[in-house]
Amino acid sequence: KLSAEKQQLRAQRRQQYSYFLGSLGFVLLLLGVAVALYYRKKQSLAKTAAQALLIEQKLWRAQMNPHFIFNSLNSIKRLYVEGRTEKANNFLSDFSCLLRQILERSNQATIPIEQEVDFLRLYLELEKRRLGDKLSYSIHFDSADFSFDDTIPSLLLQPLVENSIWHGILKTERQGQIEVRLSREDDCVRCLVEDNGIGYYASQQEKSIGHQSKGLTLVRERLGEHGHLLIRELTDNLGHASGTQVELTIPQL
């Protein structure tokens, strides 16, 4: 009888032991799955971060034509070589100011309109310094027409003006003119960029090496579904292309 009880006890223990082992295994399994999930998540997070970085880099690359950067540096170099040090210093300071603004803004989604206009003016002034009589421009912007919290996507306008210069004006013999107009309407900001270059269709035909202008695609993406981008070919009395007009509608909340 005693040995039977002992046997029962032993069987009970064995059962408890196997329960214990079973639940330990289960816990370990759960732990394993959790660790695996954690690493996978971490990996995918790293991938998303890398993608975000890539987009930011794309933005920065699309904003600034490398030819503009290096040709500006070349122009500054010439001023030094010729001993026009003060001019060179001013050029260098303004150029640094422009680069700094781009760096600061390429990770800001939107900025106040006035800041964007200041940036645009600085960019045009630098291009004007290189191109001289080949370029003249005017910006029509009255801050009184806008409310203080009107914003637009940062660095949105500069690529349009850059297109006007590099793909419109520099391709013609005539003196280039660029006009930028900003106005406030009920629920949006309207912006017109007009040039007297070779016209949109002709500029599309020109195949440029290296720097393909992905600018417009990016502008469209950043305007969102409620914004609009319209491109018009301007013509003279004879029906010849006389420039390009780009119209942006930027919704305001």
Next chain:
Amino acid sequence: MKSAITIAIVDDEADARFLLRQELEKQFSHQIALIAEAESVQSAKRLLKTQSIDLLFLDIQLADGTGFNLLESLPEVGFSVVFVTAYSDFALRAFDFFAFAYLVKPFKQKDLIRVVNQFLDKRQPSHSSSIKLLSESIANCQITQVVVADLEGFRIVPVADIIYLKSDGNYTLFQLQDEQKIICSKTLKEYDLGLETAGFFRTHRSYLVNLTHVRSFTRQDGGTVEMSNGHTVPIGRRRLGAFREKFLG
């Protein structure tokens, strides 16, 4: 003493022409007979019709076209070309790949001295066939053909025909389709960067494979790749991840 050389500078940026002329005159005043300038494809064409030159500094991006438009419009390229560019990621690789001299703006004094001295040593005009290869590659942003020089001369090989490249000391073996082989006296490294843009992958210190010719991959023997001609190529342990990513994403 050799005769003095004539030079032309074709660039649409006045500042760039000024700086180049100024530095050339400073460094090589005794060797240079004349420096002519042009600012566009059209004006350069007119210039080269009347003026024979030995050395051309050519900007790639001009207002009315590209430097290649100019070269292609000439019946014959009787001079040596140094390409000049402010920026072009791919073009620089292509210049290196096809062994063309180039300068980036703003250029370094020592780079200018180097390219001019290289020219003065040889005084050979550029080959129009390799200019054509270069211009096609840059237009497509991809290298599609390779010039392979061997002891007897050179061959132009379409990239698609190359199965893999194997390094052999200072030589490189080209394994082509139909069991053809070429050995040339350039190192594998000189082909690496350019051919990467054409879909090649460095699997190993001594191997550069054409990914379109990969047939299978196995982990056996530390990882080997079987190519379309049945040859097997080793793959380095640290290249495994990047290699799998090319196929499996």
